[in-house]
Amino acid sequence: MKASVQKVLDRYKKDPTRLMDILIDTQSEVGYVPDDAVVQIAGSLGISRVDVEQTLSFYHFFNRKPAGEFQVYLNNSVVAGLYGRRRIAEAFEEAAGCKFGQVSDDGLIGLYDTSCIGMNDQEPAALINNVVFTRLTPFRVREIIRDIKAGKKVEDLVVEGVGDGENAGKLVRSMVQNNIRKIGPVLDPNHEPGEALKKIAGMTPEQVIQEIKLSNIRGRGGAGFPTGLKWEFCRKAHGTQKYILCNADEGEPGTFKDRVILTQLPRLLFEGMALAGYAVGATEGILYVRYEYKYLQRHLENVLAETRKKKLLGKKILGKEGFDFDIRIQFGAGAYVCGEESALIESAEGKRGEPRARPPFPVESGYLGCPTVVNNVETLCSAVKIILNGGDWYKSFGTKDSTGTKVLSVSGDCKHPGIYEVEWGFSVNDILDMVGADEPQAVQVGGPSGTLIGPDEFDRILCYSDLSTGGSLIIIGKQRDLLRDVVMNFTDFFVEESCGSCVPCRCLTVLIRQKLKKILDGHGVKQDIEDMAAWGPLMKFNRCGLGQTAANPVLSSMKNFRNLYEDKIQKDRSFDCGFNLQAAVAESCWAVHRKPITEENDHE
Amino acid sequence: MNKIVHFTVDGTECKAEKGQYILAAARANGIWIPSLCNMKGIRPHGSCRICNVRVNGRPMTACTTPVAEGMTIESNTEELNDLRKSILELLFVEGNHFCPACERSGNCELQALVYRFQVQVPRFAFQFPVRTLDASNPKLIKDHNRCILCKRCIRGIKDQQGRSLFAFKRRGHKVEINLDPELAGSLTDELAQKAMDTCPVGSLIRKEKGFDVPIGKRTYDKNPIGSEVEQPTVNE
Numbered sequence: 002m003k004a005s006v007q008k009v010l011d012r013y014k015k016d017p018t019r020l021m022d023i024l025i026d027t028q029s030e031v032g033y034v035p036d037d038a039v040v041q042i043a044g045s046l047g048i049s050r051v052d053v054e055q056t057l058s059f060y061h062f063f064n065r066k067p068a069g070e071f072q073v074y075l076n077n078s079v080v081a082g083l084y085g086r087r088r089i090a091e092a093f094e095e096a097a098g099c100k101f102g103q104v105s106d107d108g109l110i111g112l113y114d115t116s117c118i119g120m121n122d123q124e125p126a127a128l129i130n131n132v133v134f135t136r137l138t139p140f141r142v143r144e145i146i147r148d149i150k151a152g153k154k155v156e157d158l159v160v161e162g163v164g165d166g167e168n169a170g171k172l173v174r175s176m177v178q179n180n181i182r183k184i185g186p187v188l189d190p191n192h193e194p195g196e197a198l199k200k201i202a203g204m205t206p207e208q209v210i211q212e213i214k215l216s217n218i219r220g221r222g223g224a225g226f227p228t229g230l231k232w233e234f235c236r237k238a239h240g241t242q243k244y245i246l247c248n249a250d251e252g253e254p255g256t257f258k259d260r261v262i263l264t265q266l267p268r269l270l271f272e273g274m275a276l277a278g279y280a281v282g283a284t285e286g287i288l289y290v291r292y293e294y295k296y297l298q299r300h301l302e303n304v305l306a307e308t309r310k311k312k313l314l315g316k317k318i319l320g321k322e323g324f325d326f327d328i329r330i331q332f333g334a335g336a337y338v339c340g341e342e343s344a345l346i347e348s349a350e351g352k353r354g355e356p357r358a359r360p361p362f363p364v365e366s367g368y369l370g371c372p373t374v375v376n377n378v379e380t381l382c383s384a385v386k387i388i389l390n391g392g393d394w395y396k397s398f399g400t401k402d403s404t405g406t407k408v409l410s411v412s413g414d415c416k417h418p419g420i421y422e423v424e425w426g427f428s429v430n431d432i433l434d435m436v437g438a439d440e441p442q443a444v445q446v447g448g449p450s451g452t453l454i455g456p457d458e459f460d461r462i463l464c465y466s467d468l469s470t471g472g473s474l475i476i477i478g479k480q481r482d483l484l485r486d487v488v489m490n491f492t493d494f495f496v497e498e499s500c501g502s503c504v505p506c507r508c509l510t511v512l513i514r515q516k517l518k519k520i521l522d523g524h525g526v527k528q529d530i531e532d533m534a535a536w537g538p539l540m541k542f543n544r545c546g547l548g549q550t551a552a553n554p555v556l557s558s559m560k561n562f563r564n565l566y567e568d569k570i571q572k573d574r575s576f577d578c579g580f581n582l583q584a585a586v587a588e589s590c591w592a593v594h595r596k597p598i599t600e601e602n603d604h605e
Numbered sequence: 606m607n608k609i610v611h612f613t614v615d616g617t618e619c620k621a622e623k624g625q626y627i628l629a630a631a632r633a634n635g636i637w638i639p640s641l642c643n644m645k646g647i648r649p650h651g652s653c654r655i656c657n658v659r660v661n662g663r664p665m666t667a668c669t670t671p672v673a674e675g676m677t678i679e680s681n682t683e684e685l686n687d688l689r690k691s692i693l694e695l696l697f698v699e700g701n702h703f704c705p706a707c708e709r710s711g712n713c714e715l716q717a718l719v720y721r722f723q724v725q726v727p728r729f730a731f732q733f734p735v736r737t738l739d740a741s742n743p744k745l746i747k748d749h750n751r752c753i754l755c756k757r758c759i760r761g762i763k764d765q766q767g768r769s770l771f772a773f774k775r776r777g778h779k780v781e782i783n784l785d786p787e788l789a790g791s792l793t794d795e796l797a798q799k800a801m802d803t804c805p806v807g808s809l810i811r812k813e814k815g816f817d818v819p820i821g822k823r824t825y826d827k828n829p830i831g832s833e834v835e836q837p838t839v840n841e
Contacts (some may be wrong), residue, residue: 040787049764051785053770058775075675334774353773358651358669501754501780502652508695510728511778532728539691542657542664 006038007032010045017046018350018369024063025292025332033064044450050303057354058332059500061115062292069104069111071149073097074128077489078117078254079445079475080412084124086561092139096146100376110149116337116494121412121475122180122419130155147457148312167264169283172299179261180419183435185406186398187269187379188261188422192266195313198389201279202321206236209280215382215392222248222340222377223447223471224546228384231374234364236282243283244376245326246368248345252337254494255450255473258408258420259378262288263297266382267304268296271328273381275314276388278326279605280373286328289345292335293324301330310561315446337498341545343367344377344500355500356545379408391430399425403464407472411436413445413477429459432474440479443562448473449491450550451484481535484565485521491554492517499551505539506548512536513555519579524568534559613678614638620625627678628656631794637831638680639689639721641714641805642755643668650756651737653696655689655690655718676762686722693719699778701736702806708815709807711823716806717830742789744797744812752782753809761803762796764788768802811825 120126214229367373403425416437621630744788
């Protein structure tokens with residue numbers, strides 16, 4: 002083991018800022034990261050063991066002990082739940098002979114829960130040793146486990162064939178389906194790589210930024226910061242080395258558009274990064290991809306190599322003196338919060354994905370302290386089309402304050418889940434008609450951190466001034482228990498994904514979950530609803546977007562579906578501690594042959 | 606000489622050198638903004654959120670935000686004081702804080718803030734978590750029951766090569782302070798004392814020495830926290 006860890010350390014030149022890669026590669030060599038490896042890595046990088054441990058223990062795909070030869074990560078997103086996840090989980094446990102969070106006695110199979118893996122359009126889905134399995138049924142689960150026990154290799158467990166488009170390519174060979182339902186200018190497959198770079202060769206960086214500013218495009222990750230302005234700030238920032246980071250860490254449950262773009266249009270994305278590099282004066286780019294999309298790694302590396310060969314990346318791009326730009330791919334290791342731009346930078350530097358205090362903003366001091374632009378995948382792809390066709394052309398799409406198009410990830414109770422590129426300005430009703438949602442009870446717009454709306458708000462418009470979204474739309478049908486199936490799941494999600502740095506986020510996520518559980522268990526009283534409503538606003542004082550929105554599932558459902566809460570609370574009492582004394586002492590009572598004291602037999 | 610900038614805190618006109626953080630700048634003007642995870646001499650982090658103020662209406666942490674010309678800062682407002690009180694209550698229910706048995710009592714910043722904000726019964730349910738106490742180190746006891754995860758030890762205590770002795774482990778509500786087993790083995794008395802002094806609560810306690818300041822002479826026995834800033838100064 003020592004030699005293989007040494008090889009990994011040498012591969013990254015013993016650079017502590019590459020700790021993520023070192024740990025990922027170590028784990029893929031050894032299967033987990035043992036104590037000896039931590040000591041070796043710390044010694045070699047000149048950092049303390051606890052520094053290695055703090056990164057290692059932050060990301061949920063890292064293992065500190067043997068985690069099973071086959072590691073099953075079963076998605077526990079809301080939509081997986083709607084599509085029968087519970088039965089799938091039971092089938093796994095029964096077939097594997099161990100519970101979730103455990104490894105089978107023979108060390109063969111480990112079962113784990115994981116937050117949304119970006120497959121909401123084909124749930125229930127799981128990752129087994131980085132291979133994606135979609136649309137699982139209990140029958141398929143039994144087959145998979147049987148085949149594992151029979152000694153098959155993980156890729157031979159897939160019997161469904163391959164998906165469409167590049168999913169069938171020889172470097173992907175995945176059963177994932179793209180489910181592209183509506184194509185617009187960004188998803189247009191007829192893209193000739195290099196056209197936009199040829200065009201900017203005759204433009205100054207300032208002219209490029211001007212064109213992007215003219216288009217009025219805003220960041221497509223959800224926060225909606227004007228892209229042209231971000232590029233201009235970075236261009237003007239002092240520093241000889243600047244960076245372009247592309248955020249492909251789409252972790253917002255219900256979002257999977259970047260998965261499709263990375264699969265079908267990586268050339269467009271790399272061109273967008275090079276273009277941004279030219280505009281701000283950066284020579285290096287990092288594509289930060291969530292670990293869940295590791296199955297796309299060889300495909301992406303291959304396209305990168307091909308793009309370099311075509312002189313669309315590397316030194317003197319298209320022969321232009323001084324136009325140097327290259328890209329490396331950085332994988333995450335399982336942490337939603339890394340989708341926040343400063344947390345993403347921390348993670349790319351090999352650290353815990355904890356958001357930074359701002360100011361300073363990344364455009365002044367980002368990756369390794371250098372001016373850095375962090376853009377969403379879709380933003381960079383859109384930028385290529387803006388340069389090719391002009392800012393005015395782009396403005397012809399969408400509304401006045403929200404120009405262009407948005408790639409939506411639609412999932413849940415509808416006939417045609419998948420991705421749809423629509424112009425801003427579509428109403429929720431339009432979308433529901435388009436995707437075949439017949440009896441929607443509610444729509445979660447923008448993922449758990451967004452808003453839960455009911456039918457009386459389905460005429461609202463998708464745009465930055467009304468319903469702003471990073472693109473996740475989850476449709477919840479009439480037959481669902483909104484609080485139990487949706488709100489509780491989202492609340493669990495935020496408890497799991499909080500980085501733990503800010504006090505209100507770390508503590509209140511847990512306390513709000515307790516209250517919600519109390520209400521769902523029938524112990525709730527009016528005060529519990531009032532408490533949650535009073536505590537929610539404290540969340541806006543957290544540092545990052547995750548923390549500020551972590552109470553949204555409860556706050557938003559309390560606002561729009563108040564009756565669901567009121568139906569569940571006890572009307573006849575004003576206090577209930579939520580603690581069941583009889584249940585708590587039942588076992589000891591049984592042991593000493595005594596009857597628990599209840600209100601009925603209290604006076605006997 | 607650095608450029609002087611002008612700003613107001615709750616209407617009081619102040620000035621400070623450009624680049625100073627709001628917290629320090631306000632204190633230099635005799636205005637106390639409560640803080641907990643911040644400590645002079647250690648890089649600010651802004652994680653306890655107690656020093657949240659509104660800068661031109663927007664919530665910002667005073668320990669990490671530099672003052673700028675013309676800033677209007679609100680600090681002593683009902684909303685922000687309730688936030689601070691809530692955070693103190695959250696820290697109390699999240700851990701196991703039993704002041705009468707704690708060596709740090711009287712010198713504890715958390716306890717002092719709780720007195721100053723008149724926290725009586727927390728609005729949140731006590732969690733009574735099961736946490737460990739690690740006394741394996743010959744110099745230092747690490748009591749996770751009292752830890753408020755402010756990261757002061759992480760940021761402030763390094764060895765001679767700049768390596769961290771302390772670091773976080775895990776994430777979210779499962780986060781915990783981890784002490785490096787190798788570096789802690791060679792912990793000097795000096796560094797152990799520095800670690801204890803860096804901790805705002807009684808989570809890091811030196812061994813073989815204790816309770817050496819008598820009641821009555823402890824930092825917050827006679828004057829509440831913040832009073833050291835608020836005493837009238839003779840700067841002008």
